[in-house]
Each structure stands twice: as structure tokens, then as C-alpha cells.
Amino acid sequence: xxxxxxxxxxxxMGMTNKKSLKCEQHLGHNAMYWYKQSAKKPxxxxxxxxxxxxxxxxxxxxxxxxxxxxxxxLFLHLHTLQPEDSALYLCASSQDPTPGLFFGSGTQLxxx
Amino acid sequence: KQEVTQxxxxxxxxxxxxxxxxxxxxxxxxxxxxxxxQDPGKGLTSLLLIQSSQRExxxxxxxxSLDKSSGRSTLYIAAxxxxxxxxYLCAVRPDFGNEKLTFGTGTRLxxxx
Numbered sequence: 001x002x003x004x005x006x007x008x009x010x011x012x013m014g015m016t017n018k019k020s021l022k023c024e025q026h027l028g029h030n031a032m033y034w035y036k037q038s039a040k041k042p043x044x045x046x047x048x049x050x051x052x053x054x055x056x057x058x059x060x061x062x063x064x065x066x067x068x069x070x071x072x073x074l075f076l077h078l079h080t081l082q083p084e085d086s087a088l089y090l091c092a093s094s095q096d097p098t099p100g101l102f103f104g105s106g107t108q109l110x111x112x
Numbered sequence: 113k114q115e116v117t118q119x120x121x122x123x124x125x126x127x128x129x130x131x132x133x134x135x136x137x138x139x140x141x142x143x144x145x146x147x148x149x150q151d152p153g154k155g156l157t158s159l160l161l162i163q164s165s166q167r168e169x170x171x172x173x174x175x176x177s178l179d180k181s182s183g184r185s186t187l188y189i190a191a192x193x194x195x196x197x198x199x200y201l202c203a204v205r206p207d208f209g210n211e212k213l214t215f216g217t218g219t220r221l222x223x224x225x
Contacts, residue, residue: 004155031211042116043201043215056212090155094211099144099163101203101211103155 003027006091006104013081014112021076021107023091031096032074034066037088037106049074050096081111114139116204118216125192126224133187133219135202140180142204146213147176147187150199159200160187192223 004025013019025032034046048056049068063085065077074091091104115138125131135145144163148156160169160176162185168177175188185202199220203213 006155033211040217042217043203043213045212048212088153092156096211099146099161099205099211100158101146101156101213102158103148105155106153108153 004091004093004102004104006089006107008107009105010108010110012110012112013078015081015083017081018077018079020078021089021091021109023074023076023104025072025074025091025093025102025104027093027095027102029093029095029102030071031094032068032071033092033094033101034074034076035090035092035103037090039087043090047076078109081109083111085109086111114142114204114206114214116202116214116216118200118202118219120219121217122220122222124222124224127192127194129192130188130190131192131221133189133200133221135185135187135216137183137185137204137214139206140183141206142180143207144205145176145178145185146203146205147174147185148201148203150201150218152199156201189221194223194225197221197223 007022031050035043046060047066067075088106090106092101146161147159162178173190178185199218201218203215
């Protein structure tokens with residue numbers, strides 16, 4: 001596999017469920033990101049990990065919990081989400097400080 | 113706070129025409145600007161990246177220009193094809209060593225066969 005891989009591609013969950021999104025990058029990069037893309041809004045940066053350390057938490061509610069066990073894997077743990085959290089969640093990676101961001105295909109999340 | 117605007121939100125043109133997509137940003141202190149393409153329900157694919165010291169970048173039928181002082185960038189697509197139909201997003205990077213991009217809302221382009 002090459003590039004940035006995200007699973008699952010689609011996820012439907014109830015507000016009381018707990019689920020996790022997974023991202024894996026095969027590019028040897030040292031930084032990974034979670035972005036949220038809602039309809040008709042710009043991509044919003046949620047979290048940044050650099051060398052497995054979280055360097056950015058962009059005022060994201062605690063119902064979103066990131067985990068970065070190593071520089072190739074990134075998770076986003078979800079619990080007690082709200083319907084307004086329905087969006088496309090995109091993972092990206094980069095080789096900081098070299099410019100250039102590489103995205104996965106995203107997980108389309110629907111919260112019922 | 114940096115804001116990035118892309119107008120129009122949607123554009124339809126006949127196949128074969130040349131077209132220009134616009135991107136403007138409020139804070140000219142940027143490190144670089146990147147154009148991406150996004151197909152429906154998919155992630156973003158990088159098209160062109162222009163450093164703040166550059167005026168333009170070219171890749172095949174695509175040409176991106178940057179006027180940092182006026183806070184503007186354009187993406188020129190020559191001889192458009194139906195496969196060019198997608199949403200095009202621009203994003204600016206604030207400084208070196210910081211990949212926290214600020215994105216525009218995109219222009220949804222439809223090429224009519």
C-alpha cells in the first residue's frame with residue numbers, strides 16, 4: 001500500500017456509540033493531522049502530531065480523542081457524538097519542515 | 113486571523129475552454145500556497161505548490177500564479193476536459209515548519225462535454 005490510508009470509508013453511528021477512525025501513512029513522514037470537512041465550510045484543522053507528540057489541539061470538543069502510537073498510525077476515537085459532527089474526516093501527513101501535505105480519502109461520518 | 117476566499121463557489125464551462133479559478137487571502141505574510149483537487153467524497157490531491165518567493169508554477173495544462181502583495185492566486189486550466197470536473201481548493205501555509213494550512217471553501221468545477 002502506498003500513500004495515506006483511512007478506514008473505514010463510511011461510518012454511521014448513534015449518539016451513544018463509541019467508534020474509532022484509523023489512518024496509516026506509508027510515506028515515512030514525521031507529522032500527521034486530522035481535518036474535518038463539513039458541507040460548505042472550509043477544512044478545519046483538528047489535531048497535529050509531530051514525532052508522535054500532539055502539538056496542536058484546535059479547540060476540539062473532548063468527545064473527539066486522538067491517539068498516535070507511532071509516526072505511521074493515527075486514530076480518532078469518537079464517543080457521544082452529536083448530529084452536527086457528521087462530516088468527512090480527513091487524515092493527512094507531511095515531512096516537517098518540507099512543504100507539502102498528503103491526504104487520505106477520508107471517512108464519511110454520519111451521526112444519527 | 114487568515115481568511116481564504118474562493119469565488120465563484122461553482123463554475124460550469126464547455127469542454128475545450130480555458131478557465132481561471134480565483135483564490136484570495138487576507139494576510140500576505142504566507143510561506144506558500146497550495147492548490148488541491150477533490151473529487152466527490154474523496155480526499156485531496158495536491159496539484160501545485162507555490163513558494164512565497166515564486167510567481168508561478170506549471171504542471172501540464174495547469175498554471176498557478178501568486179501575487180503575495182495583493183493577496184491573490186489564480187489557477188489556470190487550459191483546454192478543459194470532462195475529467196477536470198472536481199472541487200478545487202486553495203490553502204495557505206503561514207510559515208516555515210508549520211503545516212497548519214488555512215483552506216478556502218473551494219470552487220466546484222463542472223466541464224460540460
